[in-house]
Amino acid sequence: MNRRDLLRASAAAGAAAALPRASFAQPAQNRVLKMVPQANLTSLDPVWTTANITRNHGHMIYDSLYGMDAQFRPQPQMAEGHVVEDDGKSVTITLRQGLKFHDGEPVRAQDAVPSVTRWMKRNPFGQKLDTVVDAIEVVDDRRLRFRLKRPFPLLFKALAQVSNSPAFVMPERLAKTDPFQQVREAIGSGPFKFKADEFNSGSRVVYERFADYVPLPSGTPSLTAGPKVAHFDRVEWHIIVDAATAAAALQTGEIDWYEQPPPEIQELLRRNRGISIEAIDPLPLTGILRFNHLHAPFNDKKMRQAILPAISQEDFMQAIVGTDPATYFTNVGLFTPGTPLANDAGMGPLTGPRSIDRAKAMMREAGYTNQPMRLIGPTDILAPSALTQVAADLVRRLGFNADIVLTDWGTVVQRRTSREPVERGGWSMLLTAFSSFDFADPAAHFPMRGNGAQAWPGWPTVPRLEELRDAWFDAPDLATEQRLAREMQTVAMDELPYVPCGSYLSLTAIKRNLTGRVPGLALFWNMRRT
DSSP, rough: OOOOHHHHHHHHHHHHHHHHOOOOOOTTTTGGGEEESSSSSEEEEEEEOOOOOHHHHHHHOOOEEEEOOSSSEOOOSSSEEEEGGGGGEEEEEETTTTTTTTSSSOHHHHHHHHHHHHHHHTSHHHHHHHHHEEEEEEEEEEEEEEEEEEOTHHHHHHHHHOSSSSSBOHHHHHHSOOOSSSOOOOOOOSSEEOOOGGGBBBTEEEEEEOOOOOOOOSSSSBTTSSSOOOOOSEHHHHHHOOOHHHHHHHHHOOSSSEEEHHHHHHHHHHHHHTTEEESSSSEEEEEEEEEEESSSSTHHHHHHHHGGOOOOOOHHHHHHSSGGGGEEEOOOOOOOOTTTOOOOOHHHHHSSOOHHHHHHHHHHHHTTSEEEEEEESSSSHHHHHHHHHHHHHHHHHHHHHHEEEEEOOOHHHHHHTOSSGGGOOOOSEEEEEGGGGGGHHHTTTTGGGBGGGGSHHHHHHOOOHHHHHHHHTTOHHHHHHHHHHHHHHHHHHHHOOOOEEEEOOOEEETTTEOOOOOOOOOTTOOEEEE
């Protein structure tokens, strides 16, 4: 029985059997919002990991100096405003009055400076900003100043990053944590506060409305910009791995929102008039196959290139969203389809005829002689799990001496940071997906980086990619940006820091009586029950 048959069977059984099992207390129903998130929350630190679930957790409890609207324009958020002086080399940001952390302490520039400094060490956009910063200074409790080596017009866009590892502001004592070590507390100044006493990883995550949060007094909610008004006193994330159980709970009103149902479950839920199936983000997410560049077999470029004739983006995408062509995109390169930098440069190896035999021949030419490799992946999160299943079948058909290790997503997130070889517990290949805004341009594009030891897990060293990326930051116009994007894609499709596996619309299932959802990701402010 294949995966789809299993899911159909479990959906049918779950509709009948899950109701008595999935029992959630319903105190003050109209003031509590309950969701089944895309994955279990295992890390609380959105700087340490790029996992989407931790990013979503971060947007619940933290705030940033600037927010990003749906047109990817930075807008003041914690900032009241800024002053640019010294021909653009001095930028002073003033915090809004009345900002408080969840522990009651006021938010000060003394908190913002180490928060931004720590973020700059890990985020790709922040790393670029770090190269042009002479110093970030505390002027007084409400003002911080960037002293720049040269003008950096993208400063506010950097501080407004929505992508994984945003520039969230933490209390000074937490922000001074080594950026390569995890922060173990979750104290922010955002519209919701984390209930550490009710946190049970693998079961439940709870947030409460922060009564002292001060939203922006005006503006329109748009992505992470504008007023963030919490209408629910309490938000609960219930970790339900079984899709049928989650679907049954949504149908009976025991939960309000199922963030990432598989396609077979979507078909079931569409029959319920009280449930809306809609794109969580108007733009598509992109799946990737990531190599470990540090160790054999994929430290050899020829071995990375050898699998390209066997890659079918359609196979990978249909495993996530099903066969409806309106829900996925193929011939996808480095950049999000539908954005200005998306292009077809260097895509020949992925768009020509598909051939397992040709891939096997290229593997032999590259010198593959049954060296072990390890594919790691999750079983409990839709897109990475589906991508991994396709890849597992692929490496077997290609004849790799493959160890397939499937665990929960939290373990994958931890394990992928290992730089050890396979014989000492390391990994060779993994698959995951990134949000539309992560791949819209080179600024925050984690997997495109070629900066070696400082790169995202996989650690490719591709100096030419770094040179082109640096040039993109200085591009005077869109035409130059697009030319550089084509060059970057050409280099990337030759060096293969990763293989793009296609893009898809991530569909979410939510009760129709919930209104005000801000599109883009799982955001909870401004949502209310009618």
